[in-house]
Amino acid sequence: MKLPHLIIGNLDIPIPIVQGGMGIKISLAKLSSSVANCGAVGTISAAIKSDHVKDRKNIASGAEGDVSEFVGFIREAKRLTTGVIAVNIMTALTSYQQLVEAAVRENVDIIFSGAGLPLNLPMLVEGSSVKIAPIVSSGRVAELICKTWTRKYNRVPDAVVLEGPMAGGHLGYSLDELKDEASMPKLENLLADVLEVTRKYSKEYNKTIPVIAGGGIYTGTDIAKIIKLGASGVQMGTRFVCTDECDAADAFKQAYVKAKKEDIIIINSPVGMPGRALRNEFLEKAKKGEIKFNCSFLCLKTCNPKTSPYCIANALTNAAQGNLEEGFVFAGSNVYRVDKIVPVKDLIKELVDEAESAFNFLGRYNNESSCFS
Ligand SMILES: Cc1cc2nc3c(=O)[nH]c(=O)nc-3n(C[C@H](O)[C@H](O)[C@H](O)COP(=O)(O)O)c2cc1C
Structure with missing residues (x-):
C-alpha cells in the first residue's frame, strides 16, 4: 500500500513526513530545501541568535539581526526548491512577533509554533494564506488552543503537531513525567486524545485538521503504525540531523x-x-x-x-558550529540507534519503502503493539 499524501488545506504533500524545525542553526536552508525537494516538508528553525545583533531593540524593525538572517534562510531555501517550506517559530523567542510577520511577508507555506502557547498566532497571520499549525503535547493543550482560536479569531488550526515525550529538544512535559520510560505518556494514547479534539473542531468548522505526530519515530514501520492509528503524517528530527545536508557542523x-x-x-x-x-x-x-x-x-x-x-x-x-566544549547537543530518545550519516534522499527512500511494506504487514495482522522506543 502506498503512503497517503499529507493534505494541509490546499497543500498536497506527497510524502507525509515533516522534518521538524531544529534550532539553533541545525535546520536551515540546506536541510529544509533538500527535504522539500524529496516531496516532504522542510522546516527552517527561526531560533537563530544572529551574531550581528548590536541592540536587541532594533530587532523590532526587522532590519537587522535574527529577523534579517531568518529572511535570508527562507529566501535561500525557496531558491533551492519549489517544494513545501515551513518555518518553526518558538513562542518563547523575544522577537516572536517580528519573526512571524517576516515569515508571512516571505510567503512561507506553513508556520509551526510551540514552546509555549501560540494563542495570538491567527492575529499575526491574518489576511495571508500561510498555514498555521500549533505544536502541542496533549489533547488538553490542543483543546485550549482550538478553543481560544475559535472564540477570538473564529479560526481552527490548519494542522496540529503532536510532539510526544520521546522527542529531542524542548519537551512540553514535566520532569516527573520524563523521569523514565514507564512514567512517560505513550504517543499512541496522546494521539487518541488529540484526535478527539481535532475531530470535534473539524466537524464544527467543516474543515479537516490533520494531526502530525512525532517524538521517537525512527523507522518506516513507526510511520506506518502511527498513520494507522489516525495520524496524517509524522514529524521527525533526530534522523534528519544525521544527513549530509543537515546544516550543523560535522562534530554535531x-x-x-x-x-x-x-x-x-x-x-x-x-x-x-x-x-x-x-x-x-x-x-x-x-x-x-x-x-x-x-x-x-x-x-x-x-x-x-x-x-x-x-x-x-x-x-x-x-x-x-562544532564547538562541543562550550556547548551541548539536543537529541531524541532514539539517537543511540543512528550509526551513519546519509543523504536526505536515501533516508526518505528508506523510510517510505519500509512504511509501505509495513502497511501491507499491518493490514494483514493488524499489529498494534508499540514500537516507538
Ligand atoms: C537538535 C534538535 C533541535 C530541535 N529544536 C527545536 C526547535 O527549535 N523548535 C521546536 O519546536 N522543536 C525543536 N526540536 C524538535 C523537533 O522539531 C522534532 O519535533 C523532534 O526532534 C521529533 O522527535 P525525534 O527527534 O525523536 O524525531 C529539536 C529537535 C532536535 C533533535
Missing part, C-alpha cells in the same frame, strides 16, 4: 553517531522547559554553576540571565 552529527543510550539525559533548560540532550562536560560544568556568561541578547522571554546557569543561545550556537 558525529556526537549523534557516537551516542550510547546511557548518554541521553533530561535537562532543565533556561527556556523554562525540560529538554532531551546528550550528556557532556559542558552540561556537567553548568550543573555545578561553573559557566560564566554575560547576556547581551535577551533572546528568550522566559530566560532570566541572572539566575540561568548558562546562555542556551551561546551553547547551542557553539554546538551547531
Whole structure:
C-alpha cells in the first residue's frame, strides 16, 4: 500500500513526513530545501541568535539581526526548491512577533509554533494564506488552543503537531513525567486524545485538521503504525540531523553517531522547559554553576540571565558550529540507534519503502503493539 499524501488545506504533500524545525542553526536552508525537494516538508528553525545583533531593540524593525538572517534562510531555501517550506517559530523567542510577520511577508507555506502557547498566532497571520499549525503535547493543550482560536479569531488550526515525550529538544512535559520510560505518556494514547479534539473542531468548522505526530519515530514501520492509528503524517528530527545536508557542523552529527543510550539525559533548560540532550562536560560544568556568561541578547522571554546557569543561545550556537566544549547537543530518545550519516534522499527512500511494506504487514495482522522506543 502506498503512503497517503499529507493534505494541509490546499497543500498536497506527497510524502507525509515533516522534518521538524531544529534550532539553533541545525535546520536551515540546506536541510529544509533538500527535504522539500524529496516531496516532504522542510522546516527552517527561526531560533537563530544572529551574531550581528548590536541592540536587541532594533530587532523590532526587522532590519537587522535574527529577523534579517531568518529572511535570508527562507529566501535561500525557496531558491533551492519549489517544494513545501515551513518555518518553526518558538513562542518563547523575544522577537516572536517580528519573526512571524517576516515569515508571512516571505510567503512561507506553513508556520509551526510551540514552546509555549501560540494563542495570538491567527492575529499575526491574518489576511495571508500561510498555514498555521500549533505544536502541542496533549489533547488538553490542543483543546485550549482550538478553543481560544475559535472564540477570538473564529479560526481552527490548519494542522496540529503532536510532539510526544520521546522527542529531542524542548519537551512540553514535566520532569516527573520524563523521569523514565514507564512514567512517560505513550504517543499512541496522546494521539487518541488529540484526535478527539481535532475531530470535534473539524466537524464544527467543516474543515479537516490533520494531526502530525512525532517524538521517537525512527523507522518506516513507526510511520506506518502511527498513520494507522489516525495520524496524517509524522514529524521527525533526530534522523534528519544525521544527513549530509543537515546544516550543523560535522562534530554535531558525529556526537549523534557516537551516542550510547546511557548518554541521553533530561535537562532543565533556561527556556523554562525540560529538554532531551546528550550528556557532556559542558552540561556537567553548568550543573555545578561553573559557566560564566554575560547576556547581551535577551533572546528568550522566559530566560532570566541572572539566575540561568548558562546562555542556551551561546551553547547551542557553539554546538551547531562544532564547538562541543562550550556547548551541548539536543537529541531524541532514539539517537543511540543512528550509526551513519546519509543523504536526505536515501533516508526518505528508506523510510517510505519500509512504511509501505509495513502497511501491507499491518493490514494483514493488524499489529498494534508499540514500537516507538
Ligand atoms: C537538535 C534538535 C533541535 C530541535 N529544536 C527545536 C526547535 O527549535 N523548535 C521546536 O519546536 N522543536 C525543536 N526540536 C524538535 C523537533 O522539531 C522534532 O519535533 C523532534 O526532534 C521529533 O522527535 P525525534 O527527534 O525523536 O524525531 C529539536 C529537535 C532536535 C533533535
